[in-house]
Amino acid sequence: MKKKPLNFAHRGFSGKYPENTMLAFQKAFEVGIDGIELDVQLTKDREVVIIHDSSVDRTTNGKGYVKDMTLSGIRQLNAAHHFHEVSAKETIPTLEEYLDWVKDKAMVTNIELKTNIFEYSGIEKNVIDLVEKFGLEDKIIFSSFNHYTIQRVKELNSSLKCGLLSSDWIVDFGKYTRELGVECVHPGFYMLQNNAVLKNLQENHLEINTWTVNNEEHMNQLVEAGITSIITNFPDKLKRILEKIE
DSSP: OOOOOEEEEETTTTTTSOTTSHHHHHHHHHHOOSEEEEEEEEOTTOOEEEOSSSBSTTTSSOOSBGGGSOHHHHTTSOTTTTOTTOOSOOOOOBHHHHHHHHTTSSOEEEEEEOOSSOOOTTHHHHHHHHHHHTTOGGGEEEEESOHHHHHHHHHHOTTSEEEEEESSOOTTHHHHHHHTTOOEEEEBGGGGGSHHHHHHHHHTTOEEEEBOOOOHHHHHHHHHHTOSEEEESOHHHHHHHHHTOO
16 A cells, blocks of 8 residues: 655645744644645845745735845734734744744654745755754755755755755656755646656655645545655645545
8 A cells, every 4th residue: 555645734724824924834733734845035134034935025015025125124024914814913934933833843844945036145054054953954855946956955964855846847857856866856746647757756766745736636646646745735635635545
């Protein structure tokens, strides 16, 4: 029998709560998940904050690029601004705040370094230093669409588990990943519907952590495919599916 895939909450329980907030992370934890996926960017004063976009426009009541804002400025914003059912203000959390919260919980964290628009020189070391501060090296997966970023993570600490994010159809993605010395691939789930792609990754003995899977039919297909982790906005839905498997 195939091993059950792990249930990763995409930006926390982002299907029902403001993404990448401590509220979304707490609500995901209450579901009983295996891990959380989150995104990090660097502020003007070089603080690592958890936010998906390079700007604050979409997810908060502010405007501007994260890189042009100080931590104190970004903390004034409300990350629950568009969730009218959430009455309390939700601040953009720092990675340090999150790691302090998660350090005693039996969960893995997938930290995506959002360096595909702005590279944020030195962000890799900033993030690794924080992970090492909390002794969480064995409970983190580093990922990025910028594969140079993952190379730099490996150069700083080759023992850290890393994954290559991709929305592209890379020929022989498995061999490419192996040659970079990386353990995981993080493809869009639609890529795994191609049997040749799935077979290539599995034959290279890579961990396959796929995103963003919100449809139950797709969840069932990926469970059957025997991948490592499913990253979803609705961890409660995936949990019900996994609980039905003997």
